[in-house]
Amino acid sequence: MAWPFTVVADTDDVVALFIPAGSTYKRWGTGSDGKRALVDGAWRDDVLRLMFPGCGYSIWLFWRIVDGVRGLAYYYVNMEEPFRRSEIGFDTNDHMLDIVVEADLSAWRWKDAEEFEARVTGGIYGAEFAQELRAEAETVAALIERRASPFCDGWDTWMPNPAWATPCLSEQWDTAIPVTWPRAAWAYRDTSR
Numbered sequence: 001m002a003w004p005f006t007v008v009a010d011t012d013d014v015v016a017l018f019i020p021a022g023s024t025y026k027r028w029g030t031g032s033d034g035k036r037a038l039v040d041g042a043w044r045d046d047v048l049r050l051m052f053p054g055c056g057y058s059i060w061l062f063w064r065i066v067d068g069v070r071g072l073a074y075y076y077v078n079m080e081e082p083f084r085r086s087e088i089g090f091d092t093n094d095h096m097l098d099i100v101v102e103a104d105l106s107a108w109r110w111k112d113a114e115e116f117e118a119r120v121t122g123g124i125y126g127a128e129f130a131q132e133l134r135a136e137a138e139t140v141a142a143l144i145e146r147r148a149s150p151f152c153d154g155w156d157t158w159m160p161n162p163a164w165a166t167p168c169l170s171e172q173w174d175t176a177i178p179v180t181w182p183r184a185a186w187a188y189r190d191t192s193r
């Protein structure tokens, strides 16, 4: 998939990317030939995506407007390849397992853990990689429970600059050479699947 973002922060510690509701992104759907293809979709919520150099996850903050009041709806921890910089942005790849976190950090739950384990038993993910990923996910769960950084860094009350234009995808979104994860051959037993 491909998302347009506005870069909010880009430091040694964090890359923060914002996509507002209504942005056009590329999601998996059905092309005009009836085959699975990346098609335009309308992004539904204001989302700030926090990525951390070398880390196997990003943290997404979802805001919604309820009765005219904008508020943080929830956090979403997305397990994924550590990001790489490309000529048009950032490349990563989803690793199935996620964590959904209440906006007030009072509770969290795993999401798609069974699908993740199916990829391990199905031989798509290597056992060593899966173990490493589970351990890293547990470290994020511990951060949530301790209300540690980045969950205590004030991102929950962050607001986009209203003067910002809606971000658009680069024209090279499907032609730029992807920067692949150096550990892919180790992590995935069969990358063709």
Ligand SMILES: [Mg+2]
Binding pocket: 078, 079, 094, 095, 096, 097, 098
């Ligand atoms: Mg995911």
